[in-house]
Amino acid sequence: DADVTQTPRNRITKTGKRIMLECSQTKGHDRMYWYRQDPGLGLRLIYYSFDVKDINKGEISDGYSVSRQAQAKFSLSLESAIPNQTALYFCATSDLGLAGGTDTQYFGPGTRLTVL
Amino acid sequence: GQSLEQPSEVTAVEGAIVQINCTYQTSGFYGLSWYQQHDGGAPTFLSYNALDGLEETGRFSSFLSRSDSYGYLLLQELQMKDSASYFCAVPSGNTPLVFGKGTRLSVIA
Numbered sequence: 001d002a003d004v005t006q007t008p009r010n011r012i013t014k015t016g017k018r019i020m021l022e023c024s025q026t027k028g029h030d031r032m033y034w035y036r037q038d039p040g041l042g043l044r045l046i047y048y049s050f051d052v053k054d055i056n057k058g059e060i061s062d063g064y065s066v067s068r069q070a071q072a073k074f075s076l077s078l079e080s081a082i083p084n085q086t087a088l089y090f091c092a093t094s095d096l097g098l099a100g101g102t103d104t105q106y107f108g109p110g111t112r113l114t115v116l
Numbered sequence: 117g118q119s120l121e122q123p124s125e126v127t128a129v130e131g132a133i134v135q136i137n138c139t140y141q142t143s144g145f146y147g148l149s150w151y152q153q154h155d156g157g158a159p160t161f162l163s164y165n166a167l168d169g170l171e172e173t174g175r176f177s178s179f180l181s182r183s184d185s186y187g188y189l190l191l192q193e194l195q196m197k198d199s200a201s202y203f204c205a206v207p208s209g210n211t212p213l214v215f216g217k218g219t220r221l222s223v224i225a
Contacts, residue, residue, distance in 0.1 A: 033212060040124070042203065042217035043159065058212070090158060094213070103207040104149070107158035 003027045004108040006091050012114045019078040021111050023091030032074040033092040033105065034058075034066060043090065049074055081115040088112050118142040118206050120216035127222045128194055136189045136219045138204035148180050148187040149205040149213065159203060162189070191221070199223045 004025045013019055023032065034046040045058030047066040055066060063085060067075045078085055091108040120140045128134035138148065147166035151159040165171055165180035165187060177190040191198055201218040 031212075040217065043215045045212055048212050103213055104161045104164070105151075105159075105213055107160070109158050 002109070004091060004093055004106055006089075006108040006111050008111060009109065010112045012116065013081055014116050015082055017081050017115075019081050019113065021076045021078075021089055021091075021113070023074045023076070023108055025072050025074075025091075025093045025106075025108075027093050027095070027106060028071070029093040029095040029106070030071065031094045031103075032068065033094070034064075034074070034076045035090045035092060036060060037088045037090060037110075046076065046089075078113075078115075081113075083115045086113060086115045118214040120204050120206060120214065122202075122204055122216040122219045124217065125220045125222070127224060128191075130194055130196060130223055130225050132194050133190065133192050134194060134221065136191075136202050136204075136221065138187050138189075138216055140185050140187075140204070140206055140216075142185075142206050142214075145182065145185075146207050148178070149207065150178055150189045151203045151205060151215070152200050153203065153218070154200045162202075194223050196223050196225070 007022045030051045033048045035043045037043050044060050046064050047058050048056050049068045052068050065077045089111045092105040094103050094105045122138045149164045150162040152162050153159040163178040165178050170179045175192045180187040201220045203218045204216045205213045207213050
């Protein structure tokens with residue numbers, strides 16, 4: 001079974017709809033992240049959480065919100081979807097371990113979201 | 117803050133060697149990571165350099181020069197399956213990993 005799962009894998013929705021993307025992990029990591037990927041722009045951080053009680057905005061948080069329901073679950077919501085939110089969304093986890101370590105990130109398979 | 121620069125595209129011939137460069141500017145430096153992403157897939161961790169020098173893992177090697185704020189990923193004996201995007205990334209302790217925009221490698225016959 002995959003260590004980091006995302007649902008749904010694909011979603012087509014209309015402008016103005018509320019959308020929730022879900023992420024679950026079995027790696028036991030404290031840190032979880034949501035990224036957005038657009039062609040040529042790399043991975044841009046939307047929100048991140050270093051533990052259940054910690055939520056932080058990333059580079060492009062406007063128009064998004066998150067909920068960390070448990071150590072294993074981190075959801076991303078688009079309150080009112082717009083077409084320029086059409087993108088590939090990745091959830092990731094990491095466990096920094098010793099300070100100054102690699103903070104290796106483990107990514108879910110991605111959710112392809114299309115907003116019409 | 118952190119910023120990373122890497123070429124957007126590289127093309128190389130099957131069986132050859134290719135080097136993907138990454139320069140970075142960071143306010144605190146712990147090391148340089150590399151990730152691979154195939155089309156339609158998720159990024160996966162390749163390597164990490166905390167110290168200067170070359171780290172080798174099979175056909176892939178990664179190099180770091182902290183004094184030059186520079187690193188590279190070296191892929192040898194290129195195979196068609198190496199066609200992918202490669203991202204350098206910088207961890208910085210209590211802030212998340214920062215990724216470069218990625219280099220798309222095309223391996224041609």
